[in-house]
Amino acid sequence: MSDFLSAYSIQNWLESCPQGYLDGTEFGHLPGEGEPELLLENDILREDAIATTVQMVVGERCALAASSGLINAAPDEGSRRYLATQTLDEARHVEIFTHRLYDLGVRKDQLEDVIRRYANPNLVRFAEVLLEKVDRKDFVSGVVGQNVVLEGMAFSVFEMMHALSSELNPKFGRTLAGTIADERRHVGFGENRIGSLLKQYPEKKPEIERMQKEMSYWMLATFADSFRHNQTQAEMERLGQERPHSDYQGVDLGVLSPEQMEDVLADTVLKEFKTRLGRIGVEYQTPARP
Amino acid sequence: MNDPLQLEDAPVAGSETPRLRFLLDDSGFDEVPKKYRRFYRKWRGAGDVLAPNEVICPVCKVVIRSTRELRVGDRVYCMPCMSRLVVMRAEDGTLEARVAY
Numbered sequence: 001m002s003d004f005l006s007a008y009s010i011q012n013w014l015e016s017c018p019q020g021y022l023d024g025t026e027f028g029h030l031p032g033e034g035e036p037e038l039l040l041e042n043d044i045l046r047e048d049a050i051a052t053t054v055q056m057v058v059g060e061r062c063a064l065a066a067s068s069g070l071i072n073a074a075p076d077e078g079s080r081r082y083l084a085t086q087t088l089d090e091a092r093h094v095e096i097f098t099h100r101l102y103d104l105g106v107r108k109d110q111l112e113d114v115i116r117r118y119a120n121p122n123l124v125r126f127a128e129v130l131l132e133k134v135d136r137k138d139f140v141s142g143v144v145g146q147n148v149v150l151e152g153m154a155f156s157v158f159e160m161m162h163a164l165s166s167e168l169n170p171k172f173g174r175t176l177a178g179t180i181a182d183e184r185r186h187v188g189f190g191e192n193r194i195g196s197l198l199k200q201y202p203e204k205k206p207e208i209e210r211m212q213k214e215m216s217y218w219m220l221a222t223f224a225d226s227f228r229h230n231q232t233q234a235e236m237e238r239l240g241q242e243r244p245h246s247d248y249q250g251v252d253l254g255v256l257s258p259e260q261m262e263d264v265l266a267d268t269v270l271k272e273f274k275t276r277l278g279r280i281g282v283e284y285q286t287p288a289r290p
Numbered sequence: 291m292n293d294p295l296q297l298e299d300a301p302v303a304g305s306e307t308p309r310l311r312f313l314l315d316d317s318g319f320d321e322v323p324k325k326y327r328r329f330y331r332k333w334r335g336a337g338d339v340l341a342p343n344e345v346i347c348p349v350c351k352v353v354i355r356s357t358r359e360l361r362v363g364d365r366v367y368c369m370p371c372m373s374r375l376v377v378m379r380a381e382d383g384t385l386e387a388r389v390a391y
Contacts, residue, residue: 007372015323016370181321181370184350188371191349195391247335275348279389 004192005078008185013085021181028096028175035103036169044235050104052161054118055226056097059154062127064090066134066146073137075197082189089182096175120225122290126150126218129211140197140204141211147190148276149215155183156269160261163246164253187276195280205282213285216273220266221290227262294329295356296365310359312343319352322369329355330370345387349373360385 024030039045067086074080098111106114130145158180166173198204236243245254249268253261274284317331331353333346340346342359350371360366364377366387375387 004372004374007369012323012372016321020323021320184321184352184371188349188368188373191389192373192391195389199391250336279348280391 004196005076005082008078008082008085008189010081010085013185016185017085017089017182021178025174025178027099028092028178029171030174033171033174035100035171038239038241039169040105042235042239044231046104048230048232048235050101050106050114051118052226052230053097053100053104054115055120055123055222057094057101057115058119058123058127059150060090060093060097062130063146063150063154064094066130066142066150069131069134070139070142070146073134073139073142075139079139079193082193086186086189089186093179093182096179100172100175120222122218122221122225126215126222129215129218133211140194140201141208143190143194143197144208144277144280144282145211145215147186148194148280149212149219149273151183151186151190152272152276153219153269155180155187156265156272158183160248160253160265160268163248164244167244167246191276191280198281202281208282209285212273212277212282213287216270216285216287217290219269220287223262223266224290227258227265230258233258292325292329293356293358294354294366294368295358295360296367309361310342312341312355312357312359314355314357321352326369330368331355340384345375345377345385347371347373347375348387349389354387365390 022028035049039049064087067083067090071080071083071087074083101111101114102108130142130150133141133145158176162173162176162180165176233243243254245252247253249264251264256264270284270287277284314328316328319327319330319332322330331344333351333353340353341355343356344353345360345366346353347368347370350368350373352368352370354366354368354375356366360377362377362379362385366375366377367373368375368387374390376390377385378388380386
């Protein structure tokens with residue numbers, strides 16, 4: 001155990017992250033990179049980008065509250081130090097996605113109103129389920145909720161967004177790539193730490209399974225709202241802009257409808273949940289489809 | 291440890307024949323400290339193929355590369371997500387990595 005946790009040291013984090021893939025970046029992208037003109041000049045595209053980015057800020061604020069809240073619930077020094085690095089990662093994510101809202105034209109004095117207006121209520125419920133475990137200092141459930149469910153979802157969502165945006169919007173693509181790199185550590189800690197802890201506390205499994213089912217339901221409801229209300233694809237077609245033919249999970253995103261994209265993402269995330277939970281000995285619970 | 295492949299254990303099945311050796315180039319993977327970067331690469335999606343010295347980390351989906359051919363029973367380390375893995379034979383006959391908690 002000591003060997004495993006020693007890998008999650010502050011030194012390793014410094015060498016990999018700030019001195020590694022974030023070296024030379026500014027708010028997650030290269031200095032001088034901006035949002036594409038097309039996005040800034042078209043009200044429909046800009047509003048969709050703001051709505052999407054607000055969900056990212058909401059999700060990352062939840063992750064920041066969860067990772068910082070779990071520090072004092074952790075049973076060992078190594079986990080506390082690791083969670084300190086994750087707390088800084090999550091705070092950075094909140095900052096870079098908030099900064100993207102400013103780049104998209106949101107004024108600082110409008111920020112909280114914009115977040116309230118666009119925050120998906122289903123995503124807020126998703127966050128509340130997790131933060132209730134954190135508030136009760138339930139480390140095992142909290143880490144499964146945060147590092148397996150929330151981070152597992154974010155990992156797949158960001159990968160899809162990266163595939164969709166990196167060609168048309170290199171600035172956002174680079175921001176997402178750095179975030180995905182952070183998520184690798186987060187899901188790694190979740191699986192590795194909980195995989196061993198659940199052997200010590202098998203009585204926690206039923207509660208964790210209920211939490212996963214509930215969080216998964218709110219996640220699917222968020223996906224449904226996001227894809228069904230998104231007007232970007234229709235607007236791009238109206239403008240005669242060709243969609244990038246990028247690969248995600250073996251499918252060409254350039255030919256899928258929003259509903260088909262929702263299905264691909266939901267299936268990918270749920271399959272990943274099932275696989276990840278199975279590896280740590282938790283039985284995946286199929287959520288209702290909203 | 292310089293190579294994700296950890297060879298200090300007893301010989302594993304099939305180890306009687308010499309392992310193939312591989313020269314690793316930098317694939318541009320920048321999520322680990324510089325001296326370890328050549329040991330990892332990103333999975334390129336549909337159409338990508340694993341070489342005999344490569345295996346995918348099931349936790350973070352990065353491709354782990356060794357300077358030597360990988361075989362069943364080998365223990366490898368995924369630095370991007372810090373998972374310890376064991377190389378196994380998958381149902382389809384290919385090599386896959388499983389997490390060792």
